[in-house]
Amino acid sequence: MPPLVGLVGKANVGKSTFFAAATLKPVEIANFPFTTIKANRGVGYLRTPCVCKELNVKDQPNNSACVDGVRLVPIDLIDTPGLIRGAHEGKGLGNQFLDEVRRADALIVVCDAAGSTDEGGVSCAPGTHDPLDDIKLFEEEFDAWINAIVSKDWERPARTAEMKHEEIWKHIDEKLSGLGITRNHIQTACEKAKLNPFKGAQWTREDRARFSTELRKASKPLIVAANKADKDFAAENIEKIRAAGYKVVPTCAEAELALRRAAEAGLIKYTPGDEDFTILHPEKLNPNQLKALESIREKVFKRYGGTGMQNAINEAFFRLLDMIVVFPVEDADKLTDGKGRVLPDCFLVPYGTTARGFAGVVHTDLAKSFLFAVDARTKRRLGEAQVLKDKDVIQIVAAKTR
Ligand SMILES: Nc1nc2c(ncn2[C@@H]2O[C@H](COP(=O)(O)OP(=O)(O)OP(=O)(O)O)[C@@H](O)[C@H]2O)c(=O)[nH]1
Ligand SMILES: [Mg+2]
Known part of the structure; x- marks a missing residue:
């Protein structure tokens, strides 16, 4: 299963806007809390330099896309309902929220970096709310929820483990899985x-309680998307969040959504993660639309070098989940698959994946009949235990099976 990243956080901070911009799925977005009542799941993309330029070939992507030498690899994203204090006891949409987020491998905690929404998610003047409180609120609620599950019937497994001189994980792993x-x-x-x-x-x-917090940190690493970065007070707050020890990426989901839609409509040239965009058809835009695009350029691109959204997704997969991308080919000389397509696929795998492990990702049967792999760049043979590197182009050689 591809890794899943959850967009989580307080109500009305821009989670659904982020999700819509990343997936282009039509979801409800509105300036009041609890717009999202059921989680949305969709496919977003990871951006990584493609190997086609370096290898000097014209590729024919199949499971991913390649735009001007940039590979866009599909990943799963989930947009969750907003969280409020007391969520772990079922307040607000607590239960729906927590039920969805349990499946995520990593989290992007979206916050209103401008401090323009209060604790309950209602709009307030920028600078009047501290976004750090919202990140802490999220962590506290999540930890309390895990703790409730850990603590329920704790005595029984704990005593059994002690009696048998065994470690606790053998007795609580099932209920936590x-x-x-x-x-x-x-x-x-x-x-x-x-x-x-x-x-x-x-x-x-x-x-x-301490154990539950550490369980959360180990199983659901997080990065903060400091959203609404286009608004006043955001820059100071972002520094504050960073100083508190969080990995943080300034984002402007609203700008990204506007750009993605304009690009889809063929009005601008923009690939998510680009440091600028080009207006292709100014004659098709009305003065307000042109003004809005220029404002995005001034307030977002010139300040932060982009909308930050792609950065947040990339960081979640490359830094939090420590993943790499590997290109499988069937012919290491021609760099093609069985149908003659050049560099068709690009897979996202955890760092530490071996050549045989990768064969299993490409196809379960390939792992079983694996003989050796070939590094397409060096044409060297790789044994089954060889750990793969980011951007490796790999041919798997397997025994013929009937
Ligand atoms: N200025 C600014 N506004 C934004 C940005 N992103 C989202 N918004 C606005 O914030 C409001 C809330 O956006 P949503 O995406 O619905 O927020 P949410 O976190 O999904 O809200 P709930 O589903 O209620 O938890 C909307 O009015 C958006 O247009 C941004 O980057 N900048
Ligand atoms: Mg929402």
């Missing part, structure tokens, strides 16, 4: 929270 939490995450959380996994029955309430 639905949250995307694995044994590895539990192990990491014990280490980070400095808790003895053999002595779960002696953990205090506070210990469990």
